[in-house]
Amino acid sequence: xxxxxxxxxxxxxxxxxxxxxxxxxxxxxxxxxxxxxxxxxxxxxxxxxxxxxxxxxxxxxxxxxxxxxxxxxxxxxxxxxxxxxxxxxxxxxxxxxxxxxxxxxxxxxxxxxxxxxxxxxxxxxxxxxxxxxxxxxxxxxxxxxxxxxxxxxxxxxxxxxxxxxxxxxxxxxxxxxxxxxxxxxxxxxxxxxxxxxxxxxxxxxxxxxxxxxxxxxxxxxxxxxxxxxxxxxxxxxxxxxxxxxxxxxxxxxxxxxxxxxxxxxxxxxxxxxxxxxxxxxxxxxxxxxxxxxxxxxxxxxxxxxx
Amino acid sequence: xxxxxxxxxxxxxxxxxxxxxxxxxxxxxxxxxxxxxxxxxxxxxxxxxxxxxxxxxxxxxxxxxxxxxxxxxxxxxxxxxxxxxxxxxxxxxxxxxxxxxxxxxxxxxxxxxxxxxxxxxxxxxxxxxxxxxxxxxxxxxxxxxxxxxxxxxxxxxxxxxxxxxxxxxxxxxxxxxxxxxxxxxxxxxxxxxxxxxxxxxxxxxxxxxxxxxxxxxxxxxxxxxxxxxxxxxxxxxxxxxxxxxxxxxxxxxxxxxxxxxxxxxxxxxxxxxxxxxxxxxxxxxxxxxxxxxxxxxxxxxxxxxxxxxxxxxxxxxxxxxxxxxxxxxxxxxxxxxxxxxxxxxxxxxxxxxxxxxxxxxxxxxxxxxxxxxxxxxxxxxxxxxxxxxxxxxxxxxxxxxxxxxxxxxxxxxxxxxxxxxxxxxxxxxxxxxxxxxxxxxxxxxxxxxxxxxxxxxxxxxxxxxxxxxxxxxxxxxxxxxxxxxxxxxxxxxxxxxxxxxxxxxxxxxxxxxxxxxxxxxxxxxxxxxxxxxxxxxxxxxxxxxxxxxxxxxxxxxxxxxxxxxxxxx
Numbered sequence: 001x002x003x004x005x006x007x008x009x010x011x012x013x014x015x016x017x018x019x020x021x022x023x024x025x026x027x028x029x030x031x032x033x034x035x036x037x038x039x040x041x042x043x044x045x046x047x048x049x050x051x052x053x054x055x056x057x058x059x060x061x062x063x064x065x066x067x068x069x070x071x072x073x074x075x076x077x078x079x080x081x082x083x084x085x086x087x088x089x090x091x092x093x094x095x096x097x098x099x100x101x102x103x104x105x106x107x108x109x110x111x112x113x114x115x116x117x118x119x120x121x122x123x124x125x126x127x128x129x130x131x132x133x134x135x136x137x138x139x140x141x142x143x144x145x146x147x148x149x150x151x152x153x154x155x156x157x158x159x160x161x162x163x164x165x166x167x168x169x170x171x172x173x174x175x176x177x178x179x180x181x182x183x184x185x186x187x188x189x190x191x192x193x194x195x196x197x198x199x200x201x202x203x204x205x206x207x208x209x210x211x212x213x214x215x216x217x218x219x220x221x222x223x224x225x226x227x228x229x230x231x232x233x234x235x236x237x238x239x240x241x242x243x244x245x246x247x248x249x250x251x252x253x254x255x256x257x258x259x260x261x262x263x264x265x266x267x268x269x270x271x272x273x274x275x276x277x278x279x280x281x282x283x284x285x286x287x288x289x290x291x292x293x294x295x296x297x298x299x300x301x302x303x304x305x306x
Numbered sequence: 307x308x309x310x311x312x313x314x315x316x317x318x319x320x321x322x323x324x325x326x327x328x329x330x331x332x333x334x335x336x337x338x339x340x341x342x343x344x345x346x347x348x349x350x351x352x353x354x355x356x357x358x359x360x361x362x363x364x365x366x367x368x369x370x371x372x373x374x375x376x377x378x379x380x381x382x383x384x385x386x387x388x389x390x391x392x393x394x395x396x397x398x399x400x401x402x403x404x405x406x407x408x409x410x411x412x413x414x415x416x417x418x419x420x421x422x423x424x425x426x427x428x429x430x431x432x433x434x435x436x437x438x439x440x441x442x443x444x445x446x447x448x449x450x451x452x453x454x455x456x457x458x459x460x461x462x463x464x465x466x467x468x469x470x471x472x473x474x475x476x477x478x479x480x481x482x483x484x485x486x487x488x489x490x491x492x493x494x495x496x497x498x499x500x501x502x503x504x505x506x507x508x509x510x511x512x513x514x515x516x517x518x519x520x521x522x523x524x525x526x527x528x529x530x531x532x533x534x535x536x537x538x539x540x541x542x543x544x545x546x547x548x549x550x551x552x553x554x555x556x557x558x559x560x561x562x563x564x565x566x567x568x569x570x571x572x573x574x575x576x577x578x579x580x581x582x583x584x585x586x587x588x589x590x591x592x593x594x595x596x597x598x599x600x601x602x603x604x605x606x607x608x609x610x611x612x613x614x615x616x617x618x619x620x621x622x623x624x625x626x627x628x629x630x631x632x633x634x635x636x637x638x639x640x641x642x643x644x645x646x647x648x649x650x651x652x653x654x655x656x657x658x659x660x661x662x663x664x665x666x667x668x669x670x671x672x673x674x675x676x677x678x679x680x681x682x683x684x685x686x687x688x689x690x691x692x693x694x695x696x697x698x699x700x701x702x703x704x705x706x707x708x709x710x711x712x713x714x715x716x717x718x719x720x721x722x723x724x725x726x727x728x729x730x731x732x733x734x735x736x737x738x739x740x741x742x743x744x745x746x747x748x749x750x751x752x753x754x755x756x757x758x759x760x761x762x763x764x765x766x767x768x769x770x771x772x773x774x775x776x777x778x779x780x781x782x783x784x785x786x787x788x789x790x791x792x793x794x795x796x797x798x799x800x801x802x803x804x805x806x807x808x809x810x811x812x813x814x815x816x817x818x819x820x821x822x823x824x825x826x827x828x829x830x831x832x833x834x835x836x837x838x839x840x841x842x843x844x845x846x847x848x849x850x851x852x853x854x855x856x857x858x859x860x861x862x863x864x865x866x867x868x869x870x871x872x873x874x875x
Contacts, residue, residue, distance in 0.1 A: 030752075030754075030755065032752065032754030032755045032757070032758045033754070033757075033758050033761075034754070036757060036758060037753075037754050038466075039390075039466060039467075039468040040390045040391075040468040043468040043470065043471065044470065044471040044794070045793065045794065046470075047466055047467070047468065050463055051466045054464075054466065079536070082382055083380075083382070083540075083555055084383065084385075084388075084536055084539040084540070085536075085539075085540060085555065090555060093554060093555060093556070093557075149587060149588075152587075152591065157591045157594070160595075164588050164591050164592050164595065164597070165583060165588050165592075166581060167557060251584065251585065252585055252588070253585070254581075254582070254583040254584065254585050256554070256555075256556035256557040256582070264379075264380065264556075267752060268754065269752075269754040
């Protein structure tokens with residue numbers, strides 16, 4: 001177990017270093033001068049050069065990268081070029097919002113996806129299967145920004161049930177979370193359906209049924225525990241992706257999260273913030289993968305870490 | 307200034323308040339003054355009598371209340387030495403006090419931090435007499451040294467202010483201070499607490515306009531020292547009508563009334579909540595719902611909502627409009643090895659673009675132009691000489707192209723920002739130029755890339771814009787088309803020694819008809835060389851709740867928050 005964890009952690013560090021290098025190179029491959037962006041078009045070349053020097057942008061690329069990584073290892077993500085605030089402060093201020101939104105969206109995904117998946121599996125190739133499959137696919141097909149705007153217009157503006165965007169409590173969270181959930185629920189519906197159908201074909205389910213175990217108990221006690229495993233895997237990945245940034249949703253709902261921060265930093269060529277948000281998303285994916293692998297073992301003892 | 311720095315744009319200064327200040331005054335009737343100015347201004351008018359009635363119905367301004375407005379982007383800087391953006395200045399004009407500002411709704415300089423000033427006969431020494439009753443919101447007294455401290459911050463190499471070039475080398479000793487070879491700026495002297503003397507190396511007729519920008523406001527150095535320069539960028543503290551209560555980046559900034567403000571009874575509002583919201587459609591819905599007080603310089607009215615609300619009896623009387631002192635144009639790089647270097651080709655391009663079509667694409671929120679200078683700028687010509695007044699004439703454009711040796715046209719690259727509206731306009735331009743045989747390859751780019759490629763003169767053509775820093779023709783003709791500006795703001799790579807010489811001459815002449823006539827002459831010479839295709843001057847529209855009183859628009863200032871009050875609704 002320990003060897004496995006150490007091996008996975010080593011791999012994760014290599015992945016993160018690779019991502020940091022690629023991101024760093026990409027930000028420099030894009031045309032544009034962060035120093036000019038900071039001081040504006042009216043500043044003299046002297047001031048632009050001074051800013052470039054102060055930020056260390058006049059040093060060779062590899063030195064800049066090493067300096068960045070050196071600071072990173074000391075827990076220093078640097079200062080935002082655009083906001084003049086520590087990058088960590090910016091992320092910390094938004095992380096809570098994004099975590100709430102991601103969690104809220106995930107709950108809605110599960111709340112829709114799991115029942116829909118079960119209905120599809122239990123009523124396979126019946127009308128109700130077709131109806132829920134259609135609804136889930138329809139939800140998935142909707143552009144998130146369009147769905148978001150429709151909810152804002154009809155539910156927030158017309159009905160006054162929720163605020164038009166922003167943050168400030170659970171009421172502000174409902175519409176963006178529902179948007180996320182509707183768009184993402186189809187994955188869970190499909191996963192649960194396929195997985196449950198496979199489990200229903202297993203010998204132990206047939207045996208249980210032959211022994212007269214009530215259908216409800218067969219479904220939820222015997223089948224569901226195994227049928228849910230792929231969904232757990234996906235849920236881990238999903239929430240890490242959501243934490244990494246739900247850019248469109250945050251934009252539409254004027255929701256100050258990490259995704260919106262990443263979007264603005266790319267527009268402003270704010271390299272320290274771009275690096276931090278990309279690395280953060282990468283950390284979430286790597287950690288989520290790792291945790292899911294461990295969880296596997298607990299949910300299904302047949303899976304061994306070796 | 308270009309898009310992001312649209313700023314400087316519209317504006318130039320802090321505000322305000324002027325209503326009362328002008329009167330000398332400290333009058334409690336600032337709201338009334340503002341109302342009068344807004345309603346009668348030539349530029350910043352309500353679009354209908356209904357809007358004027360907005361304020362006319364209220365005889366007595368009332369104090370108190372909170373309004374909420376949406377900002378279409380987050381604030382970049384709140385340090386007056388660094389902020390250079392209309393969104394930032396929407397706040398800074400409320401928090402800080404420059405020496406001078408503008409009369410509401412006009413481009414006329416008016417007292418603010420200084421009640422009066424004297425200018426020496428050679429135009430090189432300014433003596434400002436400050437208000438003796440000015441205090442920062444923390445209670446500290448504002449003195450002449452408070453202004454000197456800010457000038458020194460702008461010149462400091464550790465601050466790296468974008469405004470450094472406005473006063474270096476203009477102020478005596480500024481370069482030595484900037485280079486670190488002097489500990490003080492010899493041209494800045496405080497005579498007691500309330501007199502500030504500024505010595506210039508040469509007369510600059512628009513120096514007061516420069517001082518009206520928030521860069522040169524009073525700051526409390528002891529406060530800055532206590533929190534540090536970086537923190538000061540997010541915790542501003544000044545002597546303006548409001549002070550900052552809180553700021554959550556990306557979310558909200560809250561202003562509250564400054565109890566120490568030097569005009570009694572101003573501001574009327576207790577609190578202004580500025581919510582950052584880049585979703586313009588959602589902003590329009592919030593306005594319709596009555597949540598936000600207005601959509602003005604702080605944001606934009608979404609295109610679809612603009613059309614529908616203009617035609618809606620419920621809203622059409624709530625609009626105000628203001629011609630912006632700005633010009634959108636195509637820079638034609640006069641030097642590269644491409645057909646664009648040929649003057650006849652550049653003139654042909656000027657005649658081939660249907661600017662009225664661009665105005666239609668902007669829902670009428672613009673006025674087509676053939677000039678570099680916007681209408682509100684001194685030097686603007688009501689009628690251009692015929693030889694440089696390039697009217698839309700594709701037939702003649704094609705003839706010019708033939709004359710230039712390109713009967714079959716050519717292919718050329720044009721860069722622009724990837725803003726969706728700009729892309730719509732550049733596609734229209736592409737289609738117009740195709741009519742005379744010129745194939746335009748469009749290069750829409752992110753803002754940072756576009757700015758860089760413009761400065762680097764990477765493409766023969768570039769879609770560009772410039773918003774005034776201050777209302778003086780220097781800020782357009784000299785800043786954008788002087789040969790010295792190549793590599794900075796001269797995106798046409800234009801360098802005419804005669805023009806450069808005349809620009810230098812105009813830059814130090816006393817203000818008056820002679821100076822402005824010289825600028826008109828320079829403009830005509832530049833238009834004859836055709837390094838630009840002037841396209842249009844934008845028009846800013848605002849929509850204001852009927853219960854918000856005291857609103858007006860100005861060609862140089864941001865929204866008059868200090869003069870607003872709310873009626874029961």
